Amino acid sequence: xxxxxxxGLLVILLLILCGMLLAGTKKxxxxxxxxxxxxxxxxxxxxxxxxxxxxxxxxxxxxxxQEYLTKKAASExxxxxxxxxxxxxxxxxxxxxxxxxxxxxxxxxxxxYLDDEKTVTTxxxxxxxxxxxxxxxxxxxxxxxxxxxxxxHFLTAWDNYRLYLLDGKCVGIAGISEEEAEVYNTYIKAxxxxxxxxxxxxxxxxxxxxxxxxxxxxxxxxxxxxxxxLQIVRKKEQEIGGKLLSYDENTIEIxxxxxxxxxxxxxxxxxxxxxxxxxxxxxKVVLGNMEVSYVIGxxxxxxxxxxxxxxxxxxxxxxxxxxxxxxxxxxxxxxxxDASIKFGETVSDYAAGTLLDVSTWFTERDDTFSIQPAxxxxxxxxxxxxxxxxxxGYSGSVEVRxxxxxxxxxxxxxxxxxxxxxxxxxxxxxYEKEALKxxxxxxxxxxxxxxxxxxxxxxxxxxxxxxxxQVYNKVEAGEASRQAVEETKHEVMTYADEVIxxxxxxxxxxxxxxxxxxxxEEMENYGYLxxxx
Numbered sequence: 001x002x003x004x005x006x007x008g009l010l011v012i013l014l015l016i017l018c019g020m021l022l023a024g025t026k027k028x029x030x031x032x033x034x035x036x037x038x039x040x041x042x043x044x045x046x047x048x049x050x051x052x053x054x055x056x057x058x059x060x061x062x063x064x065x066q067e068y069l070t071k072k073a074a075s076e077x078x079x080x081x082x083x084x085x086x087x088x089x090x091x092x093x094x095x096x097x098x099x100x101x102x103x104x105x106x107x108x109x110x111x112x113y114l115d116d117e118k119t120v121t122t123x124x125x126x127x128x129x130x131x132x133x134x135x136x137x138x139x140x141x142x143x144x145x146x147x148x149x150x151x152x153h154f155l156t157a158w159d160n161y162r163l164y165l166l167d168g169k170c171v172g173i174a175g176i177s178e179e180e181a182e183v184y185n186t187y188i189k190a191x192x193x194x195x196x197x198x199x200x201x202x203x204x205x206x207x208x209x210x211x212x213x214x215x216x217x218x219x220x221x222x223x224x225x226x227x228x229x230l231q232i233v234r235k236k237e238q239e240i241g242g243k244l245l246s247y248d249e250n251t252i253e254i255x256x257x258x259x260x261x262x263x264x265x266x267x268x269x270x271x272x273x274x275x276x277x278x279x280x281x282x283x284k285v286v287l288g289n290m291e292v293s294y295v296i297g298x299x300x301x302x303x304x305x306x307x308x309x310x311x312x313x314x315x316x317x318x319x320x321x322x323x324x325x326x327x328x329x330x331x332x333x334x335x336x337x338d339a340s341i342k343f344g345e346t347v348s349d350y351a352a353g354t355l356l357d358v359s360t361w362f363t364e365r366d367d368t369f370s371i372q373p374a375x376x377x378x379x380x381x382x383x384x385x386x387x388x389x390x391x392x393g394y395s396g397s398v399e400v401r402x403x404x405x406x407x408x409x410x411x412x413x414x415x416x417x418x419x420x421x422x423x424x425x426x427x428x429x430x431y432e433k434e435a436l437k438x439x440x441x442x443x444x445x446x447x448x449x450x451x452x453x454x455x456x457x458x459x460x461x462x463x464x465x466x467x468x469x470q471v472y473n474k475v476e477a478g479e480a481s482r483q484a485v486e487e488t489k490h491e492v493m494t495y496a497d498e499v500i501x502x503x504x505x506x507x508x509x510x511x512x513x514x515x516x517x518x519x520x521e522e523m524e525n526y527g528y529l530x531x532x533x
Contacts, residue, residue, distance in 0.1 A: 029097070031067050032151040034173065038068040039103045044077075046149055047107060047164055047172040050119050051081070069098050074106060083113055104174050107164075121165050122174055126181035126225055127155050128205065139163075139170055140201070142183045146170040158207065158228045180231070183223045185295075185302045187269045188233070189277050191216050196230065198223065199269065199279045209233075220269070220295045220303045238296040239305070244285050245368070246401070246460035252301050253460065254294060258344055258367055262301040270306045286310035287454045287462060288412060314396065315418045315451050317472055318461035319382070319409040326459060327406030331358040332385060333371060333398060337378035342370045355387040358400045358407065368460070369400040382409070392421075392473050399460060410461045411473075415451075416485055418472065419443050423481040425471040426506075436484035443470055444485075445492040445502040467506075495528040503529070 029038045041062040048058055061076055062069075072094040078084040087109045090102045098106070111120055125141035136149035146163070148170040155161065155173070160181040164172035186200040196209040196216065207230050209216070216233045224232035243255040251259040252266070268285060270278050285292055285304060289312050293305040321328045332355060339350040344367035350356070361369050371380060379393025396413035413421075419440055423429075427439045450469055451462045465472035492499045503518075515526030 029068055032154055034154050034156070036101070036175065037099045038097050039100050041067060041069055041073065042149060043172050044069050044073075044103070047120070048077070048110075049171060050111075050115055050166055053080070066095075069103055070095055071098055074098055074103065078106075078110075081110065081114065083110065086113065100173070100175055107172075119166055120171070122162055123165055124160055124162050124177040124179050124181065126160050126183065127157055128183070128200070129157060129203065130155065140203070142181055142200075156228065158225060158230075160225065178226075180224055180226045183225070185220055185236075185263065185267050185297075186223055187267070187277060187279065187303070188216065188218050188221055188235075190218065196233075199277065200267075202279050220305075222297075236295050236297045236302055239293045240296060241291060241293050243288055243291060244304075245288060245399075246457055247282065248458040252294075253368065254301075255288075260294075260296075260301050261299070263297075266301060266304055268304045268306065272307065272309070280306075283453065286312070286452065287457055287460070288314050288316050289451075312415055312448075312451065314412050315415050315447060315463070316461045317411045317413065317418065318456050318459050318464040319391075319394075319411055320464050320466055324466065326408055326464075327403065328409065329406050330385070331400050331407045331409055332356065332383040332387070333358060333380055333400075334383050334387065334389065335371060335373055335378060335380045336393065338374045339371050339378065339380075340374065342372070343367050355383060357385075362402045366402050370397055372397040380411075392476050394473065395421075401460060408459050408461075410459065411465075415447070416489060418447065419485045420477040420482045421473040421475075422447070422470045423484055424475040424477055425473065426504075429475075429478045429480040433480070433484065436480055437488050439504075440481075440484045440488045441491050441493060442502040442504050444488070444490075445499055446470060446504075448492060448499050449501045493528075496525075498525075500528055501526070 029035065031040050045055070045058040045062050049055070057080075061080055062073060066073070071089055071092055074089055075084065075094075078087055078089070087106055089106065090098065123143070125139075125143050127139060127141055129140035130152050131138040131140060132152045133147065135147065137152045139146045139148055139155070146165065146169060150170075160177040160179060162174040162177045163170045164174060183200055186198040188196060188198045189204070190197040191209065194209055195206050197204065197206050209230055216235070220236045222234040222236070223230055224234065240254065240257060242257060244252065245255055246253040247262070249264075250261060252262045253259045266282055268280050268282050270280055270284070282304065284306065290306070290310040291308060293307065294301045295303040295305065318326060320326060334355050335350060335352060337352050339352075341348045341350050343361050344365065350371060356371070358369055373380065379395060380398045381389040381393050382391035383389050394411045394413065395417050396411060399410045399412060401408050401410070422443045423436060423439050426443065427436060429436070447463070447470065454462045456462060456464065463469035465474075493502055494500060512530065512532045514531055515523060515529040520526055
């Protein structure tokens, strides 16, 4: 009797132990919280989306199992992929969970066998914020934003994660990285009571600051994070100033300094007096019309600081070649008055009427060539190789840049002077005075919008001289067009307190249309364009 009782107790203890072991596989598991000990099956399914199998295929294998990945489920994945004989799983029970490190080792081998095009990549990224979305959340990192299917609280801000990326999305987490992570070219707004407030990527952040960094002040800086904490603040103190003349994906051209390399995406911070510091984009820097500061680090432009508003004086026009292209194989110029030539830091005198072969200036380097008449009424002409003029005269200055494809020519001209050469090119000067004045207001409004956009910034221009924008200087300005511009000086058309994009046409079929013909992104901004028969 006593033996039977002992056996019964032993069976009960074994059952309890088995229950504890089974329960232990799920102890501490929360599907909505990141863990090194478990991998949610939804995450595994997303990681395997690079393969030829569809989502429903993985659902049949994974979602019928436990919420987290087990050895048994991993074995079935390998069998489904035809890799069971090639990839070895860890030694553990079938129902035991694979921890993240174990699964990553298996997943790495799967990618080596099947992801020939290397579509899945890994990258260490600092998580700065998580934004909820319809399909999960968007991971805001120090290197950009990545949509994911994780819950909003799955990961922890300011930890550095090694992410699996596929087609611009985060499909999985390899683990927490022990490497340092940097947030480059932020703007520190304030340091108060151990909290540092900074701008980055168009958003504002607050983070606890180490006591050793108590002397940090406002300005542009790189922030270094590790172990979920801000460790180092590297301030950038060097600044230069000048007008922005051109920029592309590699360089930025500053008046007085020439072309300087930049870090890629250049943050722009507005520090206008009496207003809160905000982050904007380089489109806010009005090409050739704005004195701004450039923060320099390691001989590169790291950020731009706007401290004063733009003062609109000039518009920069790309003069197209005879074939309508941007580039020319050669450029010959002549001025009707004495002028000065600038090439990099070299300044030279020019005698009126002398033919200039611009290519001779570019024999050793690629600075910007510019010529500026000594008098306000002086004009510069495009010429052929023999010195015959092939254009009307251009007021202002003319700049020439060299690219792999050839030379570009840009005319920087006072804004109102530009309009006097647009109006007669778009409307015959014999038209009634009020029609010419209306044309001047339309042209001014349209030019202002294009000046703010600077679509051709890579070539140092706001617009070109063709019908793609407004025809410019194809007909010489006469008294009628000058008078129309003068009598409407500074007048523009507005809608909802904003200058309108004043489209107009050369030939009318008797009615107008809405902005839908241009497929604008924000139709409501074009409420002034109506259908009229």
